[in-house]
Amino acid sequence: MILLNTGALGIGGPSQLSEETLVLADTIMVQEDPLQYVFIFKGQVEVLSGGLAQQSEMLTVYSRKGAGKSRDKAQDPVAEVTQMVAEGSVRIERDGQQARAEKVCYDPLRETAELTGTPEFSDGDSTISGDRIDLQPGSVVIYGNPEKPVIVELPSIEDLGYVDKKAATESAESDALLQGADQVESDPELTFAQPVPTFVRSRRVEIRHGSENQEIDFRDNVHVTGTNLEVHAERMEVLLRKTKGLNGSGFVRGSQVEQIIARDAVRINQGARKALCGTAELIPSVGEVILTENARVFDGNSLIEGHRIVLNKGKRLARVEGRAGEGDGRARITIPPSEGDISIPGF
Numbered sequence: 001m002i003l004l005n006t007g008a009l010g011i012g013g014p015s016q017l018s019e020e021t022l023v024l025a026d027t028i029m030v031q032e033d034p035l036q037y038v039f040i041f042k043g044q045v046e047v048l049s050g051g052l053a054q055q056s057e058m059l060t061v062y063s064r065k066g067a068g069k070s071r072d073k074a075q076d077p078v079a080e081v082t083q084m085v086a087e088g089s090v091r092i093e094r095d096g097q098q099a100r101a102e103k104v105c106y107d108p109l110r111e112t113a114e115l116t117g118t119p120e121f122s123d124g125d126s127t128i129s130g131d132r133i134d135l136q137p138g139s140v141v142i143y144g145n146p147e148k149p150v151i152v153e154l155p156s157i158e159d160l161g162y163v164d165k166k167a168a169t170e171s172a173e174s175d176a177l178l179q180g181a182d183q184v185e186s187d188p189e190l191t192f193a194q195p196v197p198t199f200v201r202s203r204r205v206e207i208r209h210g211s212e213n214q215e216i217d218f219r220d221n222v223h224v225t226g227t228n229l230e231v232h233a234e235r236m237e238v239l240l241r242k243t244k245g246l247n248g249s250g251f252v253r254g255s256q257v258e259q260i261i262a263r264d265a266v267r268i269n270q271g272a273r274k275a276l277c278g279t280a281e282l283i284p285s286v287g288e289v290i291l292t293e294n295a296r297v298f299d300g301n302s303l304i305e306g307h308r309i310v311l312n313k314g315k316r317l318a319r320v321e322g323r324a325g326e327g328d329g330r331a332r333i334t335i336p337p338s339e340g341d342i343s344i345p346g347f
Helices: 165-178
Strands: 021-024 027-032 036-049 052-064 080-094 097-107 112-116 120-122 127-129 132-136 139-143 150-154 198-202 204-209 213-226 229-247 250-270 273-283 288-299 302-312 318-321 332-334
Touching: 036 080, 097 132, 127 150, 150 204, 150 213, 198 204, 198 229, 213 250, 250 288, 273 302
Parallel strands: none
Antiparallel strands: 021 036, 027 036, 036 052, 052 080, 080 097, 097 112, 097 120, 112 132, 120 127, 132 139, 139 204, 150 198, 198 213, 204 213, 213 229, 229 250, 250 273, 273 288, 288 302, 302 318, 302 332
8 A cells, every 4th residue: 555645754854755665474464443443454554655665464544534635626525634553563764774673653743752661772773762752853862761761872982081190000000919929010001991982860861863973862860980980961962973983894883982071060070079960061182170160179178169169180270260250260279188088069
């Protein structure tokens, strides 16, 4: 059966709604009432629609009578597809992306599709699952819950903090001597942790795709773990730059983290260094962490406060800026008179 005005099943954008949709199935049943037609496809159901392909065990199409435009002016207006429901091991492929679910509800007029029943989405780099997934033109939204947040794996980023050379060298020497070595040579370059995968957890994730970049918007109780890095915030935006790498079979598409912006009640943990602020911007390419909005950095027994604090990769020093209108407008450094660390709220 061929359906009209449902190109890409409505989720490819309005420019594709004029394309035809081809539906193949083992059996087709038609039900009719005064207002609509209901087409029920069963068996091995396959759908080809614009740039989208779908397989499922069952597909139900609801069409409102007399709402569309007929190709032949002499004929009565054709029905307009208002809703489609796919059920049973549903698989969707679109522009190199894949989605799976037990049930998918398409709304061609609103250009959306709602996936439920253990849904998951894959863009080739990673697979994401949630309670519900919404497909929209150019974006995907994944919803989790407090007990089971959405988890996204990002490309690894280098250590943006610092490791005390003396402490790191002493630790390496101690480990080697415990293993039976008589003498250990110190490594003056032993300053950074080895890169590990970056994981982001939150209750809502929106992925927006562009030709060269990919934007990921995390909302509600965001928690990031990575290389010598832990971040808590309420909102976070990640910009990924698409790249191409060469493997044994040829060129494959990948991505690199270009920028991370955490907002609202931000807490950062980089080993001995901890920070609190309203907004934090992490730029891996230049090795900077920029803190603004009541920024505070706790490092051992010292506290640094200012409107804007810039932390550089591998350096314990920080660039601090004050701002007129905030307190007395000056940056502050506090060192307690007695030994011991300053108490850090929120950690």
